Amino acid sequence: MTLLDEIQTKLEDAHNQVQEVTAELRTFADLKRSLQATDEGVRAAAEGLESLSKSLKNGSDAIDRVATTLCLTSTPMGQNRRFS
Numbered sequence: 001m002t003l004l005d006e007i008q009t010k011l012e013d014a015h016n017q018v019q020e021v022t023a024e025l026r027t028f029a030d031l032k033r034s035l036q037a038t039d040e041g042v043r044a045a046a047e048g049l050e051s052l053s054k055s056l057k058n059g060s061d062a063i064d065r066v067a068t069t070l071c072l073t074s075t076p077m078g079q080n081r082r083f084s
Contacts, residue, residue, distance in 0.1 A: 001009075
């Protein structure tokens with residue numbers, strides 16, 4: 001094997017290694033994008049749950065006020081009791 005053949009073989013090996021590393025880097029970049037998208041989705045879901053929780057709390061408070069009002073208006077005077 002001549003020196004030129006050895007150099008050619010080493011260049012081909014180096015080229016193959018660079019291609020493998022490049023492919024792995026692309027895979028990591030795709031994975032990173034996927035994780036970022038998942039993170040954004042989880043954050044959006046968390047914000048949605050927080051908003052839902054606030055709405056449910058407001059609805060619960062409103063139902064409690066209505067129940068208290070109904071209780072107060074449906075009992076005879078002097079027997080008012082609070083609903084809790």
